[in-house]
Amino acid sequence: DTGVSQNPRHKITKRGQNVTFRCDPISEHNRLYWYRQTLGQGPEFLTYFQNEAQLEKSRLLSDRFSAERPKGSFSTLEIQRTEQGDSAMYLCASSPSRDSPLHFGNGTRLTVT
């Protein structure tokens, strides 16, 4: 169990650029979540995958956000045409079942200038 791995740890980008983050969950964890967290707030749900199927997506998520989990292993989160309001910590989590605790990665901190 090497834990949930997220890359990069930090990303600074200019407004209007596209960015992509990667999450490698714990092997054999079929459930994968993306959350976003800003300072002083709890994590806000973005999307959920069960294996390769995206089963839930936040209604608050604009069309600029897209996530994939090909082959049900690693996942990517892409933000197109970034805005300053996208600056946040993006967290990935995985678990083997609904009755098991979530394991979080250390996140990717995005700064949009």
Place this chain on the structure above:
Amino acid sequence: KQEVTQIPAALSVPEGENLVLNCSFTDSAIYNLQWFRQDPGKGLTSLLLIQSSQREQTSGRLNASLDKSSGRSTLYIAASQPGDSATYLCAVDSGGSNYKLTFGKGTLLTVNP
């Protein structure tokens, strides 16, 4: 829509004190509830998970209780230590086809030596 509230937002105690953190949720039809710890700039670490059919869970100096009917959970920390200083978050799984966990904003705990 499930909403989760944590009180107090911040708490400062001297080392050795026993303390209670509170979490309330608006929809009592939950699947489970989890308590997490978050250190600055890091991801979340799961502390305890309580299924909807359970009343409490214990791990070392931590005890979490759940009262579904009143929409409340408490996290009890015994004999607090400076290393317990962190933000504590609770999260609710509302069950069914709603897969996301809804988080509170957290309680920032400082344990002074």
